[in-house]
Amino acid sequence: MLDIKRIPTGAWIGLLVTGVFLICAVFAPWLAPHGNAEIVGGVWEPMSSTHLLGTDNIGRDLLSRMIYGARITIFIAVLATALSFSLGAILGFTAAVVGGWFDTGMSRLVDLLMSIPTLIFGLVVLSVLPSNVVTLILVMGVLDSTRVYRLSRAVAVDINVMDFVEAAKLRGEGMVWIIFREILPNALSPLISELGLRFIYAVLFLSALSFLGLGVQPPNADWGGMVKENKDGIVFGIPAALIPAAAIALLAISVNLVADWILNRTTDLKGGRGNG
């Protein structure tokens, strides 16, 4: 199915950049020239050959902080996405196939949760919960699972009324066959693309929380937290805060490019004229 030559340039860039960020995240201790909390120079030293990205607000090597930041950012975002995805997809699929009161109840609850902006509700809840990584992942995962629920339910409902599913029901197939062999293979492409978007959202949400001081707590820092640490430099013309902010944008764009490509590649498997 996958022909390497047919991958468009945009998707190539996306894959490449995402790959680099992932490698940074996995091999952070080996790649980073200095320790995460190690003070190696003066405050906000400019970029130089010893400190490629300069130093931060208390003299730590910014490049090393960025590499460790990649690890924390991606780690939390991946876990939150995994949680939101499994929770949302399982409940959404079940609601679509089971129907009845379970569907109605779940859907109303999700409507209610979605009627409060996620960031606001996140802040409300975080005002009473202990600030640690587990809380963050749980809050992000649960709040975001509402969107996954909506999508997977809608996709599954669409597939569930198609004739081939009815044919399987008439044959006498059980629920497991219907969900895993009839519905899931056909729901995969929108869900995989959504996975990408949810991950981006998780990165942005985490960054926003950390930037507001309610996410990852010092001395550890994700990229959003690093923006907060270095933001006071901006008024003195020191762009240190812009570097982690740009990294977030870059990661989000590259994942977006990959998700777009996956969606385009798999939308129209039924043949015929594509979206011109």
Next chain:
Amino acid sequence: MAKAAAKTAHDGPLLDIRNLKIEATVYPPGEEPKQVTIVHGVSLTLQKGKVLGLIGESGAGKSTIGLSSMAYGRGGVKITGGEVILNGRDILKGGAKGVRALRGREVCYVAQSAAAAFNPAHRLMDQVVEAALEHGTGKRAELEKRAVALFRKLSLPNPETIGERYPHQVSGGQLQRVMTAMALCSEPDLIVFDEPTTALDVTTQIDVLAAIKDAIRDTGVAALYITHDLAVVAQVSDEIMVLRHGRLVEWGGTRQIIKEPRQEYTNALVSVHHIEHAEKTPTTAPVLSVKNVTASYGGGEVKVLKNVSVDIHPGQTLAVVGESGSGKSTLARAITGLLPPQEGSITFAGRTLSNALKDRTKNDLRELQMIYQMADVAMNPRQTVGTIIGRPLEFYFNMRGRERDQRIAELLEKIEMGKGFVDRYPAELSGGQKQRVCIARALAAKPKLIICDEVTSALDPLVANGILKLLLALQAEEDVAYMFITHDLATVKAIADSIAVMYRGEVVRYGPKSQVLTPPFDAYTDLLLSSVPEMELGWLEKAIAGRRMAAAGN
């Protein structure tokens, strides 16, 4: 104005299309976009006041050719070669302004779905007179008067006030007539009718067809009439042009085309429904017996089946006929248990079937199979033909490995497809092949009865014919009974042993085929039978006259 001058000065043919070549860009999934040729150098001429029928299967390029007379290419379609000479000038060279001047003035268009072609935000009258106003052919008051006259001519109810309504407030058959009035209101030289009756029920179609024909005759407008139904086009056309794969097959007078076709393909189209089938007599032990079944949606609020009783005999075909909303597909849902009946009972192979699907035994499910109208959505696009046909074998008979593969090959043989198809996905099959695979899937279960829900109505006539022949051959071989749901009476005449006519959830006429199709008829069956277009010159006039007489007699 220049164009008015052209209209009067010119005395050659109205429309002269020479060597027309039309291309489109297609975007196959995962591949580079490519150019395909839709129309390969077709030429035609049309004299003033004449009607030319363009006929062909889907993909023949008939709509594309029709729209080229307005210099219009739909959805990325481009006219890349040839000339379209209208009233003596090549409109392809006229530029955007020249094209605008002729659209809605010299040539008007009637679409297949008037419901979509009217703007939901405006009243009908505003839309009907819009083109004529735009081109300055009259004052508003006078145009509205003309529109009302046209509404009356087209036998629309309340011609004085129907223009006040919005599109969604008017029925489909009426909208189609309003659209014809809209085309006529500009007093054009040519109207392009693009399948104007295809989306309508057969009893509505005949009225719209008669209205269109009268209007063409009385106004003297020329027309290109595009359809896939030869019997329909034979009623309105002076000449017929048969197209296939964007090429001309045959072009001649209507009588010659339907009576003495010269090309093999035309002949096949003309004789499409001639299937040899001897009617079998009912047995004493029906395989399926539906007794007094009543069913409804929404917890008893809308009754969609009222006290329905029919029998199906082993190895025979019951055709269930009716228009949309008659409850014929609902009957299938009641029998399969998807919509459990509220009252009545269903006996199958001597056993009483449980009402709900979930209470039925595996054997009940196996012996009662179903084939759907849309073969593409009846198969999981992510499964291969082998999996699709093999699953019932595994599920019902526990067949695995070599034994199952052997059986799949046999079934593919039966449906006249080779072993090479085992690893194909549904998207890689043609429409007819898809439906054959669905038949094989049903056969794999070794059923006693197969419910066929409009299985040929999405297919081109020749392909549909092949499917019907296959079904009959398989019936002889496997001794399987069919319940054949359709709105197409020609199909019914071809293959049924007995017939049930349904109307508004009730069976209004039921019995062996010869008996059901012999007079005296009840009112609805009469209307239905007399509405089916026959491939005969003058059928429409006869049918309408017969109907008026019946109305007068009442």
Next chain:
Amino acid sequence: MSSPILKLVAQRLALGVVLLFAVSVLIFAGTQILPGDVAQSILGQAATPQALANLREQLGLDDPAYVRYFRWLGGVLTGDLGKALTSGQDIATSIGGRLENTLFLAGCAAVVAVPLAILLGLLAVRYRNGPIDKLISGLALASTSFPEFFIGYLLVYFFAVKWQIFPAISTVFDGMPFLQRLQAVVLPAAALTLVVLAHMMRMTRAAILNVMQSAYIETAELKGLRPIDIIRKHAFPNAIAPVVNVVMLNLAYLVVGVVVIEVIFVYPGMGQYLVDHVTKRDVPVVQAVGLVFAAVYILLNIVADIAAILANPRLRHPK
């Protein structure tokens, strides 16, 4: 105006009220029933049991949850939002001026963003698949990927620090002249505009394109109408509802974006107030501000729905 429409609008409004109550329950539950202890949070780990007990009693934390909810709700309905734990100030008073500031900022952004987005959306449709269209989809991709603070600090870095055109910190105070106030919010309003603009124009483009691809547009083309008339007479009346919908949904999005932007520019609005008090774990303030944000958000969503109902000819002219 016919009665089915009034009925639908009334239903939608009633639903909004029900939703608001449900949201108030949710917000209350979010701060009270979760396993955090407000008293503990305020006093910290080192607090003595006696101090904790005193504070609990003072806050009424020993009452069952539903009693506390209705006490709170009763207060909210009578305009009494309670007092801030940390400063003891009346919350309703503090919110008043800040809400005004926030609405002023969001309003400035909306006044620029909405017409601009619709205009650009129209341009993208007019020159579909051309360079303008490509640029717009590129910007939209970027905009959904850029964190708000990236846009915000870029603006500060260039406009306030490098070129020194606008202030980096948006100070506003009571009685400030309008023009001066406007100048103070230029940068945050610009940042907010950029945050919502691309998204709004992409959605506008999709909505208009959807209308332009309808069969009745083809009918209009085949009547020989000029492109401008096709858009004005046939596309526009059908595009109003989806576009209004798009605008409202994005304004709702703007309400959320304002939180981060206010923190960046140290702007004395609701967002800043909320974040401060979340950090201080000042639950009554968080509840009140959360409820106000949710109410604005729900209100905008209702307006979007009602606009869609009013613009639907099927509902305006029933059979």
